[in-house]
Structures are given as C-alpha cells and as structure tokens.
Amino acid sequence: xxxxxxxxxxxxxxxxxxxxxxxxxxxxxxxALEEVRALLQFDEDVLRQRRDLLxxxxxxxxxxxxxxxxxxxxxxxxxxxxxxxxxxxxxTFYHHFEIIRDGETAxxxxxxxxxxxxxxxxxxxxxxxxxxxxxxQDNVKVAAAPCMGRCEQAPVAVVHQHEIGHASAEKIxxxxxxxxxxxxxxxxxxxxxxxxDGGYQLLNALVNGELDTDAVLQAMEDxxxxxxxxxxxxxxxxxxxxxxxxxxxxxxxxxxxxxxxTFKDRTYLERDPHRFLEGMLVAAHVVGIDAIxxxxxxxxxxxxxxxxxxRLKLQANLPVDLPKIELxxxxxxxxxxxxxxxxxxxxxxxxxxxxxxxxxAQVGLFGRPTLAHNFETLYWVxxxxxKGPKWFSGYGRHERQGLRSFSVSGRVKKPGVKLAPAxxxxxxxIEEYCGGMQEGHQxxxxxxGGASGGILPASLKDIPLDFDTLQPYGCFIGSAAIIVLGxxxxxxxxxxxxxxxxxxxxxxxxxxxxxGTAKAVQLMQAPVWDTTTLEDLNQxxxxxxxxxxxxxxxxxxxxxxxxxPQEVA
Numbered sequence: 001x002x003x004x005x006x007x008x009x010x011x012x013x014x015x016x017x018x019x020x021x022x023x024x025x026x027x028x029x030x031x032a033l034e035e036v037r038a039l040l041q042f043d044e045d046v047l048r049q050r051r052d053l054l055x056x057x058x059x060x061x062x063x064x065x066x067x068x069x070x071x072x073x074x075x076x077x078x079x080x081x082x083x084x085x086x087x088x089x090x091x092t093f094y095h096h097f098e099i100i101r102d103g104e105t106a107x108x109x110x111x112x113x114x115x116x117x118x119x120x121x122x123x124x125x126x127x128x129x130x131x132x133x134x135x136x137q138d139n140v141k142v143a144a145a146p147c148m149g150r151c152e153q154a155p156v157a158v159v160h161q162h163e164i165g166h167a168s169a170e171k172i173x174x175x176x177x178x179x180x181x182x183x184x185x186x187x188x189x190x191x192x193x194x195x196x197d198g199g200y201q202l203l204n205a206l207v208n209g210e211l212d213t214d215a216v217l218q219a220m221e222d223x224x225x226x227x228x229x230x231x232x233x234x235x236x237x238x239x240x241x242x243x244x245x246x247x248x249x250x251x252x253x254x255x256x257x258x259x260x261x262t263f264k265d266r267t268y269l270e271r272d273p274h275r276f277l278e279g280m281l282v283a284a285h286v287v288g289i290d291a292i293x294x295x296x297x298x299x300x301x302x303x304x305x306x307x308x309x310x311r312l313k314l315q316a317n318l319p320v321d322l323p324k325i326e327l328x329x330x331x332x333x334x335x336x337x338x339x340x341x342x343x344x345x346x347x348x349x350x351x352x353x354x355x356x357x358x359x360x361a362q363v364g365l366f367g368r369p370t371l372a373h374n375f376e377t378l379y380w381v382x383x384x385x386x387k388g389p390k391w392f393s394g395y396g397r398h399e400r401q402g403l404r405s406f407s408v409s410g411r412v413k414k415p416g417v418k419l420a421p422a423x424x425x426x427x428x429x430i431e432e433y434c435g436g437m438q439e440g441h442q443x444x445x446x447x448x449g450g451a452s453g454g455i456l457p458a459s460l461k462d463i464p465l466d467f468d469t470l471q472p473y474g475c476f477i478g479s480a481a482i483i484v485l486g487x488x489x490x491x492x493x494x495x496x497x498x499x500x501x502x503x504x505x506x507x508x509x510x511x512x513x514x515x516g517t518a519k520a521v522q523l524m525q526a527p528v529w530d531t532t533t534l535e536d537l538n539q540x541x542x543x544x545x546x547x548x549x550x551x552x553x554x555x556x557x558x559x560x561x562x563x564x565p566q567e568v569a
Contacts, residue, residue: 227374
C-alpha cells in the first residue's frame with residue numbers, strides 16, 4: 001500500500017511561520033524604539049527613505065548616550081527598515097562610534113589624545129600615560145587617537161567634543177571635572193561682516209547675469225589653480241568636465257583633512273567661512289549643481305557649529321536661489337579623505353574606495369555626475385575671479401607659479417598655516433615664515449607632504465616645494481603638510497609613526513594594504529631592518545593596493561632606507 005503523507009493545515013503552517021519569525025535575529029526592545037524615535041524626531045517615512053542618513057543618526061545616538069548600545073542599534077535598524085548587519089558594520093567601521101556591549105556601561109566622557117608625529121614629538125606619549133593613571137577609574141575612557149588637525153598646537157586632546165590645544169594633564173582633568181566638554185567656537189567673520197566687506201557680490205553678479213559663467217570658468221583655468229587636497233588636478237578643467245555631464249549634477253566638498261600634519265582648511269574655516277561658501281556657490285552655479293554635500297571631519301566640532309549657523313544665515317538672507325546644502329559629519333576615518341570613500345560615507349556606508357572607472361565625475365554621489373573639491377580650492381575662487389587669474393599665477397619662486405598654504409608643525413619657533421609662494425624651499429619657509437628652528441634644535445629632516453609624502457634630509461633643503469618637484473626624490477607635496485624634525489629626532493621613528501597610522505586607518509578592503517601595513521609595522525620595530533623583505537612588501541603595496549593609502553604607505557620606509565641608512569642598519 002502507498003504510504004500516507006500527513007499535510008499540515010494552513011492554520012498550522014501560518015502559526016509555525018509566525019513563531020519562527022519571532023525567534024529570528026535580535027528582537028526590538030520597545031523602550032529603546034521609543035528612545036531612538038524621540039531622539040531623532042524624524043517622520044518614520046523619511047527614516048525609511050533616507051538610507052544615506054544612517055551615519056548622522058548614529059552620531060545623534062552616540063552623542064546623547066555616550067555610545068551605541070545594541071538595543072539602540074536594533075531599534076534604529078527597525079525604524080530605517082534596513083538589516084541590523086548593515087547598521088552594525090557601519091557603526092563598527094568608524095573609530096568615533098563607541099560600541100557598548102551587553103553588560104557594559106558607557107563612559108561618562110571619552111578623552112582622546114593625539115599620537116600623530118607632531119604631538120608625539122611634543123610629549124603626547126607621557127601625557128597619555130598620566131591620563132590613564134589618573135582618569136581611568138573615574139568612568140572616563142582615555143585613548144590614543146590619530147592626528148586631529150591641530151598640529152600647530154601640539155600636543156592636542158579632545159574631551160568629548162572640547163578641543164584642547166597645547167594640552168597638559170592639568171588642563172584635561174580640569175575640563176573633565178568641570179564638565180567643560182562642548183566645542184570651542186572661535187571668533188570669525190560672520191555673514192554680516194562678510195557682506196559689509198563686499199562678500200557675495202561676485203555670486204550675485206553671476207546669478208543676475210551681469211557676469212558670464214564662461215568668463216568665470218576661463219579665469220579658473222587661466223589661474224592654474226590645482227586641487228589643494230593633495231591630488232592637484234586642475235580645478236577649472238574639473239569644472240568643465242562635470243559641466244559636460246548630464247543633469248542632475250552634485251557637488252561634494254571634502255573637509256575631512258585627515259592627513260597627519262594638515263590643518264590649513266580648519267584654520268581658514270575658523271577665520272573666514274563665507275569666503276569658502278561663496279566660492280562653493282560660484283562653482284555650483286557655473287557647473288550647474290543641484291545639491292551640495294559638505295563632508296566635515298568629526299574632530300572639527302567648533303567648525304561644524306560655525307557652518308551650521310552660517311548656512312542658516314545664508315539661506316535666510318541671500319537674495320538668490322540656492323541649491324540644497326547638506327552638512328555631513330565624518331566619524332573618524334582617514335580613508336574618507338579619498339574622494340570615492342567620502343562619497344560612500346555621505347551615502348551612509350562604510351568608507352571604502354571605489355574601483356575606477358567609472359570616475360565620480362561621471363558616476364559619483366547617488367549615481368550622479370559629481371564635482372568633488374577640497375575646501376581650500378573653493379576658498380580661493382572669489383579672489384581669483386575678482387582680482388584676475390594673474391593675481392594668483394603671479395606669485396611663485398624658483399620658476400613655479402601660484403600660492404600655497406603650508407601647514408607647518410614640528411621643531412620650528414612659529415608653527416601654523418603659512419601662505420607663501422609656490423616653489424619656496426623648506427630652508428626659506430623655516431627662516432622667513434616660521435622664525436627659524438626652536439631653541440636647542442638643529443634642522444635634521446622634514447616631511448614635505450604629511451604622512452604619505454615621504455621624508456627628506458636637511459641636505460635637500462633647496463628643493464622647490466610644489467606639485468611635481470618632489471617626485472624625483474621619492475616624495476610629493478600632497479596637501480603641503482610640512483613636519484620639521486630636529487637633530488634630536490629620528491627619521492626612523494617618524495616613519496614608524498606614519499606606518500602605525502596607515503595600519504590603523506586602512507579600511508581593510510584590499511589585502512595588500514590591510515596586511516601590508518600591519519606587517520611593515522612589525523618589521524620596522526626590529527633593531528635592524530630587514531630591508532629586502534621590506535622592499536618586497538613596499539612593491540606589493542604600491543602595485544596592488546586599491547587606493548592611495550596603500551600605494552603611498554611605502555614612501556616613508558623607502559625614504560629612510562635611501563636617505564637615513566645609518567638609522568636602520
């Protein structure tokens with residue numbers, strides 16, 4: 001006889017499916033759901049539609065609760081209707097999100113001490129040890145952190161969102177005890193002062209048809225201005241390329257400024273934000289931009305308050321139609337200084353570089369043609385157009401043209417942002433703009449382009465500092481971050497500091513960078529370097545890494561091997 005097969009009734013099947021679905025995954029805590037809903041104050045349809053705001057929502061929760069608890073992550077995933085895995089992978093990618101495990105208590109404050117090269121030379125390591133000994137028992141988390149963009153104030157610390165330059169244990173403990181943990185907003189030229197000094201006349205003339213867009217574009221091309229974030233692509237040519245693409249077009253402004261030794265964008269933003277904003281809006285009008293996204297590094301808390309306040313004044317008072325402007329907040333990831341990784345982060349994702357082609361000028365933010373610019377590039381637009389392209393190109397030394405903003409830190413008497421002619425030498429820059437070397441320090445070496453730009457000895461002090469002049473020496477200028485070493489410092493130690501930074505900041509997407517930087521750190525800690533193995537590793541990282549982080553990581557190693565062999569033998 002044939003066997004009898006028993007079939008469950010539809011009601012039984014529905015019950016089993018319902019019972020199974022209730023057990024799958026992390027269950028939403030209703031109290032946590034209400035806490036997140038009340039904190040974000042977004043319409044739930046908007047929460048589900050705006051996947052790109054995930055990082056902004058994580059910041060809101062992290063700021064309010066001093067960390068990201070699992071129950072809040074589950075609630076956020078529910079409200080945004082995205083998998084918990086997506087929320088968790090984004091939250092754990094960025095260094096400034098404090099993940100609170102079950103059973104753990106969020107710290108009252110987090111104190112971050114910069115361990116970048118300039119701060120390291122200024123005593124950051126001993127400062128960190130003192131703070132760990134004195135604050136760790138008070139529910140205050142103390143941690144080392146990569147460069148914070150205040151190298152001229154080394155050593156630097158941040159207590160929650162309160163930036164402390166020339167930090168000492170006493171200053172930091174006082175901030176913790178008094179709960180002075182909010183951002184410091186410096187004095188700056190606000191909207192009314194900027195307009196009173198002729199601000200936005202250029203934009204008004206352009207919008208009203210008194211000035212031709214082609215004339216502005218031609219002025220940008222004639223000036224020779226190149227991207228000042230590090231890549232050095234001609235700005236005017238970039239405008240023309242994006243303008244030729246199909247609308248809608250977007251503008252992504254990079255103020256992540258994560259290269260160790262770089263702080264020029266922050267300095268200008270803290271002084272004169274509207275000069276940048278007008279340049280940004282001029283670029284948007286000339287290129288035909290529909291929406292603007294400003295990506296600001298998370299360490300610049302005071303700058304964020306400035307931009308938020310002045311953007312509102314701009315939109316309320318300027319008598320021209322403006323494109324949509326959104327301010328996005330980084331979360332502690334150097335890799336997001338790379339333009340495609342920045343775009344991924346603006347879209348609410350892990351900040352991982354994209355493969356090219358397509359280039360972002362064609363397929364960029366949200367799949368649209370995108371003009372990506374560094375802050376300082378846009379900062380000079382008003383002066384170039386109003387004063388004429390020859391005003392900018394008329395500066396320069398040693399057969400170079402233009403102006404450069406050098407972020408100078410280390411063993412000089414007067415560190416800071418130095419606006420100087422392109423092509424100036426390090427010897428001229430130190431003596432004419434920095435007041436010479438600090439007392440007791442003799443010029444020994446310098447980093448001409450931050451962490452990835454290599455290291456040169458003092459004997460090569462007469463090389464013009466500009467685009468394309470340093471490549472024959474195994475270096476490049478990048479964002480013009482100059483770190484000066486004295487005779488008591490070590491180029492080998494500086495290279496190890498840089499490689500530790502690269503290993504910490506690798507996004508992990510590609511093996512040559514993820515594994516190569518970590519392995520290089522191990523090899524560089526040996527008393528005598530295994531130069532053959534290091535060079536094999538250098539070649540693999542340079543040839544096979546997806547983006548510039550891994551490709552440029554070998555530069556400090558190679559420079560030490562070439563110019564400072566006595567330190568590694």
